[in-house]
Amino acid sequence: MKLVRLLANLGYGSRKQVADMFREGLVTDAAGDVLYADDKVDHADVRFDGKPLDPPQGMLLMLHKPVGYTCSRKDVGRLVYELLPPRFGARNPVLSTVGRLDRDTSGLLLFTDDGQLLHRIISPKANVAKVYEATLASDLRGDEAAIFASGTLMLEGEKDPLEPATMDVLGPRRARLTLTEGRYHQVRRMFAAVGNHVAALERVALGGLSLDGLPTGEWRLLDARDIARLFGTTT
Structure with missing residues (x-):
């Protein structure tokens, strides 16, 4: 070229x-x-x-997304692409988010210009775990972990129950959830289904990849070792 x-x-x-x-x-x-x-x-x-030069096609990067930013190129308001160098928005092929975090959710967000890699990460077959930490409006009741792990919880408007999810208690109103699905607003809807409300939510890990101290609003390029950690293929 x-x-x-x-x-x-x-x-x-x-x-x-x-x-x-x-x-x-x-x-x-x-x-x-x-x-x-x-x-x-x-x-x-x-x-x-x-x-x-920036990496060629196949680039993967991690952003520590702040609250208040939308995973879009066209929505009104603050967009996650504004946190990256402007030239990243002009790449061909285009740089896209790997899945989405809603405007009120912070944490680990990936971007890539490799369509095959994107679909590999989000594919249910990849079984890439998504780990969130939630701050709740009310104290935990004590039965949430069992309900989330049961594989029988139905969300409002859904026809199929959720896959089992793991919950660890971090405090009276703090919990860490590990999911293998990515349904719309899943964590918020899970807690709503057990009578609670998520006041703050952060995604802290994807597969074996974590923020590793990356400051809020900052980004870094990922290499082959990071991708291996993401898919849990390190030896």
Whole structure:
């Protein structure tokens, strides 16, 4: 792939803008030598303004989503894409969220431009566990864990019972839930079904991947080791 097209697909600018960047000497190799649009150089050896290029197609990143942001490109209000570098929004193929967190839920949110990887993560066959920590409006009764683990709980408007879920008590009004499904507003609806209300909700892990101290509103790129942790394939 020609370097102009490569940088344009990575979101650094239109092809015309990228061509101008070459003329300005902003594109170099790892040694700092200026590159030209028709040069053939490995992706890893290209620098833009002195920095390595973003990963090629297949990029996966993690965001610690704050409350108040919507997983959309078009909704009114604050959008999760505003927390990423603007060039990420211009990538081709496009960068998409892997599933969604509602506006009032914070925590671990993944993005990728790899459609196959996205579907692999969200597929029920992958059995990627989703771990949430919930703060509740009322004290726990004591029977919630058994109900959630039973595999018989029906949510309002649903025709099939939920798969068994694990609940750990963290405090009188705090609980950690581990789910293998991803139904609409599932955690909130589960607690509503047992007469409680979720006051605050955070997703803290997906599979073996956790936030690992990533500050709220910050993001980081994930590598092959992270993906192995996500699917639980580390050795």
